[in-house]
Structure formats: structure tokens, C-alpha cells
Amino acid sequence: MSTTRHYINLTNSLFPLPGYAADGYARIKGISALVTTFGVGELSAINAIAGAYSEYVPVVHIVGTPSTLSQADGMLLHHTLGNGDFNVFSNMFRHVSCVVSMLNDPHEAATLIDNAIRECYVKSRPVYLTLPIDMVQQKVEGERLRTPIDLSFPLNEQEKENYVVDVVLKYLHVAKNPVIVVDACAIRHRVLDEVHQLAETSGSPTFVTPMGKGAVNETLPNYGGVYAGDGSRASVRDRVESSDLVLSIGSIKSDFNTAGFTYRISQLSTIDFHSTYVRVKYSEYPSVRMNGVLRKIIARMGRLNIGAGFKPNNTLPAVEPESSAQTITHAWFWPRMSQWLRPKDIVITETGTANFGIWETLFPADVTAISQVLWGSIGYATGACQGAALAAKELGINRTILFTGDGSFQLTAQELSTMIRHELKPIVFVICNDGYTIERYIHGMDAAYNDIQIWKYKDLVAVFGGVEDKTARTFQVRSKTEVEALFSDKEFSAAPFLQLVELYMPKEDAPLALKLTAEANTRNNAKA
Known part of the structure; x- marks a missing residue:
């Protein structure tokens, strides 16, 4: 470094x-x-x-x-x-x-x-x-x-590391349909180079969790999508849960990351790789960091028994293009956005409908995703967008894109002022659906505490000092046609300065994954 x-x-x-x-x-x-x-x-x-x-x-x-x-x-x-x-x-x-x-x-x-x-x-x-x-x-x-600070990771004891590699390879070579599931700690503990090599070299169907979104090149032919238990597409769930060996890299099995703890993967068919240990089925090897182990597995892996997989696509769900309705729905919007995103984009999603909707967006190569699935502090994403946009500016990355709900945005809206002050250029989508839709599904669909005061969100850009068509632009989209026009606008897509979009969706509409997760949480909360 x-x-x-x-x-x-x-x-x-x-x-x-x-x-x-x-x-x-x-x-x-x-x-x-x-x-x-x-x-x-x-x-x-x-x-x-x-x-x-x-x-x-x-x-x-x-x-x-x-x-x-x-x-x-x-x-x-x-x-x-x-x-x-x-x-x-x-x-x-x-x-x-x-x-x-x-x-x-x-x-x-x-x-x-x-x-x-x-x-x-x-x-x-x-x-x-x-x-x-x-x-x-x-x-x-x-x-x-x-003398630079030594930021290298501690090396594993070689005899122990070699033993763990041998154990993993033994199970890997006899597996009939192994899969790879990549989670957040693969990103945080900096093993993405090894993950990419493993996915490419092995050819194994490779999936990410919600917190691991962006960890894998989603243009790979063996990339399979987001696995989150019952919140997954049926084809993804069946492929992962029918596997006889799951290579789980950096997992964090929290409620939202597993769609309400609905994973159905036996530990007897799982090898877990972490920053401080490796667990092979029920045998745990402490003080063995995954970086070195993964590198040796890749080097010694050879040919594997890979069962028939499936190739995902980013086309719209069949029912949506056939519908003449102009209402912007989550089922339509998130797959549609797949074709608008560009390589190297930074995509930030707020805890809420956006965090679940992004599961259905297929990323181009080198897209970085930021979300706070575990901690889930409402309003986080707008503040994180400011920091990410500043980092993007320093790195020469052109587009930082935020998706946040209107309720979440109201908690941290003043961060727009800081973005304008520092001449940052994020594209901010405020999902206007009259309050806390995620909370409605978890508890209280019609409860008043999930309602909010409606703001004129795009007017805040001027309030905070942005000058329309000079240092900022604002938009309001209420139909699919208007979304298509926005995505076709070359100046908008070029992100020349801060842009804020009011994106209107129905109050009770939500991604299917959110609905399934909420149902699972309701069942868990009802248990004595």
C-alpha cells in the first residue's frame, strides 16, 4: 500500500x-x-x-x-x-x-x-x-x-496453513456441484483478488449475499446472482441449497443479509473462510487467515466437478414490459437500471426498499456497492454518499449514485449542502413513497408513525445554494416513460454536477425480497 x-x-x-x-x-x-x-x-x-x-x-x-x-x-x-x-x-x-x-x-x-x-x-x-x-x-x-507503517496481514503458520489447504482440496475435489457464496467480509478483509481468481479459475457458480453485492464481477458467465435464503430468486435458492459443497467467503449471517435467517445450507456441506479462522464443516482451524489459504487453493485446485449452472440476465421481468401501466414499480425499476449503470460506478443504497431492490440489478464490471445492511441506521446512505463522492473525486471516478427513501432522506438532507460546497457530483435519487415503506412491512402498514411530512425535495438544492443548470440540476419523474427519458439524457448520465431526482413510487409497493424478509422477521418475532 x-x-x-x-x-x-x-x-x-x-x-x-x-x-x-x-x-x-x-x-x-x-x-x-x-x-x-x-x-x-x-x-x-x-x-x-x-x-x-x-x-x-x-x-x-x-x-x-x-x-x-x-x-x-x-x-x-x-x-x-x-x-x-x-x-x-x-x-x-x-x-x-x-x-x-x-x-x-x-x-x-x-x-x-x-x-x-x-x-x-x-x-x-x-x-x-x-x-x-x-x-x-x-x-x-x-x-x-x-519507514512506512507495516500494513501487511500477519502470515499464517505454514504447516497449519498447508494442512487446512489439503483438507479443503480433499472435499473440493470430490464435490459434484460446488458453489461459491461471497459476503461482506471478503470485501472488508481485502480478499477480492483471491475471490475473483477462485471464481474464474474454478468456474463454479458464484453468488453474493446482499452485503456482498459488488464483490464479484457480475459479467462473469458463472455469476449466479444474490443468495439470501427465501429472499432469493427460486433458481438461485435451488442452485445454492442443492449444492453438496458451499465455499462461503467472509459471511455475516445477520437477519437482513439472510432474509430473516432463512438460509437452508447445512454446515456439513459448508467451508467457511474468515479473517481469523477457517471452518471446514464442523472442524474449526483458528488463527488461519483466509488470504493465504485461498491463494494456495487456487494454485493447487486443478479441474473441478462443476454441475450445470444457469446464466442470469438483466432483461425486464416478462410481466412488466407487457404492462401498459406507467406506474414506476420496484419490479420494473431495479432490473431496468441494470442497463443504465456503467463500469466503475459507485452505487449507494439506503436501508429500506433500495437495499432490497438492488438485489435485482445486474452490475457492469467494477461497480462498487455501498449499503449498511447489518447496522441499518436510517439516513446513513446520504451521509455515506458525501464521503464516497469525495473519494470518487480524488480517484477520478465519474459517477456516485445514491438511492434513498424520502423518510431516510429527511434525517440527513443537510448533507446536500456539504456536497454542493465541495463541488461533488453525485446523482441522488430520492424515492418518494410517502414514508417508511420498509417499516410498514415490518410493523404497521397503516401506522401514523410510518408517515412523514411531504417535502419539495428538489427545491432543497436551491435552498442549499445549488444553481440550476450551473452547479446542479433537479428532476421529477412519475412514470416509466419519464424514467426512460431521464436515462436517455446524455447530460444527465454524464453527471456534470450534483443532480437530484424525485422518483415517485407507490406507498405500498416494495421489492419482493423485502416482503419475504419482512414475513420471515414476523415469524421470528412471534416465537416465544
Whole structure:
């Protein structure tokens, strides 16, 4: 990795938005930094940091604190609880950080900083550093800057690694119809090169989970789609669940990632690859990282017994093109978007209908998908879009595309202002369906608490300083014909500046996967 370090610096925030932005930036660039003030700022960010921790996103959180003298004297300062305890907030962050370090001594500060950055990157989780105001100008030993931080992953013990490889190959060579299922931790723990080689070399039908969307080149002939138990297409579910060997890479078996825990894969036919262990059926091999194991499997694999698979397609469901109805439905929109997306696009979906709808979108090569399926903080995606768009700007990636619901957007809409200020160019689709449709399906289809005040969403661009046709554009689409016209608009598709689209869908319409997941959750919640 280059010794150049890229951070997103967001100071004195009283909202979780900068934390969401740091999360989105890290998912694109590999690591980020967030700067907050003591107490009020850091606690506003703790929701975002907890989300990054749960989803394995590397964020360096730097907290500006009162002077070491003020802390030692227990002074009654603003932003404190008034009890003289200056460790109370850092103690909270110990539960959502893999390293907590106080930079109170200039003699050890450099060591602590380097260690935190390394642990953040290698473990792919947030770290927490406090920087007292009287330490900012202190001098530290600079010689260590001549040596890049070692960000390499720890090597497996070779004898143990070779043994695990032999065990895996034994089962792989006798399997009649093996499949590969790729999940989020394959992305977070940086094994996508190995995943791609495994998929291409083996020819095995390869699937992703909802959290693993974008981890596999979906133009591969053996890419099979999204597997999420009962939320999957029938052909996908049957192919995965009938397999006699599932190579599961980086799995996170949360409720939404498994469509309400509806996986039907026996551990007796599963090999799990993770960052800290490999599990072959019911035998677990601790301290064996998947990177080295996967590389050796690929090198020694040879020819496998691959059963007949199926090739997915991105054509519209048959019933939709034949319908004369102009209503924009989820069943029509998400497959249709497959043909509009471009290679290298960054696609961000909010927890809600978009997170489930994107399962039915077939990506071109090299598309990066961002979603928060496990933590599921409403409003996350708009903040993450800001960070991802900033990273995209630095990397020369042209299009960052956000899909968020109107209810979610209302929680973090002010992030549009930051995007406009930094001349970022995302395409923002606000799905206007009169409130929290995902919550309606989970609990309360007609409940008032799932309704929202209707906004004039596209007018917010002007409110936040965007100038129509100069620094921003806004659109309103209410029919399939208008969607087609929008997707055919070359200037719109070129993403020359920030663009916001009001996309109108029926209040009670939802992707089939969401409906199935909600039904499974209802059954689980009803259990004693």
C-alpha cells in the first residue's frame, strides 16, 4: 500500500453525518479519519462509529480533548458531565473500537498513532485516539516517518496453513456441484483478488449475499446472482441449497443479509473462510487467515466437478414490459437500471426498499456497492454518499449514485449542502413513497408513525445554494416513460454536477425480497 494516507477531516460535528461520510469514504479509499470535539461531538458520532465497527469499516477517530492539566485537576468544563470524569466517553468507545489510545505523552504518541493506524487497517475496524489541546504542538520523534507503517496481514503458520489447504482440496475435489457464496467480509478483509481468481479459475457458480453485492464481477458467465435464503430468486435458492459443497467467503449471517435467517445450507456441506479462522464443516482451524489459504487453493485446485449452472440476465421481468401501466414499480425499476449503470460506478443504497431492490440489478464490471445492511441506521446512505463522492473525486471516478427513501432522506438532507460546497457530483435519487415503506412491512402498514411530512425535495438544492443548470440540476419523474427519458439524457448520465431526482413510487409497493424478509422477521418475532 502507498505510504500516502488519505483522510476525510470533519470537525466539531453535532450530527452523525461526518461519521457516515467517513464510513463511505473508507469503503472506497480503504481507510479514513474523522475529527470531532470532546463529548458532544464524539457522542454525536458514536452511532456512525458503531455502524463502522459492526460492518468492519476502518475509520481513525480523533477526538480533541481538554488539556492534560485540566483533566488531571478534574475541572468542571463545558462538554463534560460535570463530574470531573474525563474517561467516561473513551470508555463508551471501547465497545466500538479495536484500539483506544490517549495521546497524553509526546514520548509515546508516535508509537500509539502508528499502532492505531495499523490495527485500524489490518482489522478493518475503527480506532479511537484522544488528542489533548496542549499536546497538539508538542514535538515527537520524526525518524519513524522514514519507514512506512507495516500494513501487511500477519502470515499464517505454514504447516497449519498447508494442512487446512489439503483438507479443503480433499472435499473440493470430490464435490459434484460446488458453489461459491461471497459476503461482506471478503470485501472488508481485502480478499477480492483471491475471490475473483477462485471464481474464474474454478468456474463454479458464484453468488453474493446482499452485503456482498459488488464483490464479484457480475459479467462473469458463472455469476449466479444474490443468495439470501427465501429472499432469493427460486433458481438461485435451488442452485445454492442443492449444492453438496458451499465455499462461503467472509459471511455475516445477520437477519437482513439472510432474509430473516432463512438460509437452508447445512454446515456439513459448508467451508467457511474468515479473517481469523477457517471452518471446514464442523472442524474449526483458528488463527488461519483466509488470504493465504485461498491463494494456495487456487494454485493447487486443478479441474473441478462443476454441475450445470444457469446464466442470469438483466432483461425486464416478462410481466412488466407487457404492462401498459406507467406506474414506476420496484419490479420494473431495479432490473431496468441494470442497463443504465456503467463500469466503475459507485452505487449507494439506503436501508429500506433500495437495499432490497438492488438485489435485482445486474452490475457492469467494477461497480462498487455501498449499503449498511447489518447496522441499518436510517439516513446513513446520504451521509455515506458525501464521503464516497469525495473519494470518487480524488480517484477520478465519474459517477456516485445514491438511492434513498424520502423518510431516510429527511434525517440527513443537510448533507446536500456539504456536497454542493465541495463541488461533488453525485446523482441522488430520492424515492418518494410517502414514508417508511420498509417499516410498514415490518410493523404497521397503516401506522401514523410510518408517515412523514411531504417535502419539495428538489427545491432543497436551491435552498442549499445549488444553481440550476450551473452547479446542479433537479428532476421529477412519475412514470416509466419519464424514467426512460431521464436515462436517455446524455447530460444527465454524464453527471456534470450534483443532480437530484424525485422518483415517485407507490406507498405500498416494495421489492419482493423485502416482503419475504419482512414475513420471515414476523415469524421470528412471534416465537416465544
